[in-house]
Amino acid sequence: MPENMPKHVPLMPVSVIFGRIMDAIKMQSGYFYYYHLIKLSLFNSKNTQARWTPRRCLIMAFLFPALVGLQTIHWICFFMDDIFFKAYKDIKIKEPLFIVGVPRSGTTLLQRILSNDTGKFTTCMLWELLFAPAIIERKFFILLGKLDALLGKPVFRLINYLDRFAFKGLDNIHLASLTSPEEDYFLLLPVCACFLLIHIFPFDEELWHLAYFDDQMPETDKKYIMSFYTSWNMNWQTFFKRMGF
Numbered sequence: 001m002p003e004n005m006p007k008h009v010p011l012m013p014v015s016v017i018f019g020r021i022m023d024a025i026k027m028q029s030g031y032f033y034y035y036h037l038i039k040l041s042l043f044n045s046k047n048t049q050a051r052w053t054p055r056r057c058l059i060m061a062f063l064f065p066a067l068v069g070l071q072t073i074h075w076i077c078f079f080m081d082d083i084f085f086k087a088y089k090d091i092k093i094k095e096p097l098f099i100v101g102v103p104r105s106g107t108t109l110l111q112r113i114l115s116n117d118t119g120k121f122t123t124c125m126l127w128e129l130l131f132a133p134a135i136i137e138r139k140f141f142i143l144l145g146k147l148d149a150l151l152g153k154p155v156f157r158l159i160n161y162l163d164r165f166a167f168k169g170l171d172n173i174h175l176a177s178l179t180s181p182e183e184d185y186f187l188l189l190p191v192c193a194c195f196l197l198i199h200i201f202p203f204d205e206e207l208w209h210l211a212y213f214d215d216q217m218p219e220t221d222k223k224y225i226m227s228f229y230t231s232w233n234m235n236w237q238t239f240f241k242r243m244g245f
Contacts, residue, residue, distance in 0.1 A: 030191025030224070031075055034068050037192070037201045048203040063200065070131070074190045077134035078232060085135045088236050097121065108174065108183070115181040127178040129186035135236050190232070193225045 041060065046052075081088065097114070101107040115123045132138040148155040159178065167176045176182065188194045195210040209216040217225075 030193055030228070031071055033192040033206075034071060037197075037204060038064055038068070040204060041201065044203070067200075071190050071192075074133055074137070077137045078190070081135045081236070085236075088135060089231070093230070111183070112181050123181045124184055124187065125179055126176065126182040126186070129182055129184065130178075130189075133187060133190060133232065133236075138236075184229075187229060187232075188225065191225060191228050193228075 041064075099107050099111050099114075111123065114121050127141075128138060132141050145156070163178045170176050185194050185196065189197075192207075193210060195207070198204075198207045198211075201207055209221075213222070
């Protein structure tokens, strides 16, 4: 055996391994809250706004597996990002711009005007927020788009049709499209911190705290949510901008 070759490979201390496992579990704690909400829906929704009617049963039969299944895929892809795209964590975000305002005050219009200046700003499209919050997911959909273009864009035309059908009822309230910039509260779906979930689970008090984030949300939850927001979302947007996507 050569003299410069170590006689044994040092093992990672058990405490370090345990710490990393706990960090991973902690980051996913919001994801696991979905299972708590499902439990409440199944066994504790009697005499609440979310009591089990035939209509709700039909909706939940589709929504539960779709919602939780999608977040599961996102978390798998987040872990893959850490393996294949570690560089996103090294990106420093300078002078982020936040648009804040009450509903119907023009915040969406301002966001979409600013999003046209791609030299200064980067933002999220609705399809990215819902289906591709991870770097590897977005790359996957970009690849699918290129393959679809080679075939004459049949999938693109189908999605455009479904897009118009799905959002046409919102035209007088909030213009929405999968390919339009959208508010980034959807980015918090993987950690179950999007306030719109209250429409599905109106009986959960913890979700209502999101409406009073500054006043009612515990400090530990605030730090957790903002850590996720910064780490997984703002950084990868900047990463893609620098990569020329």
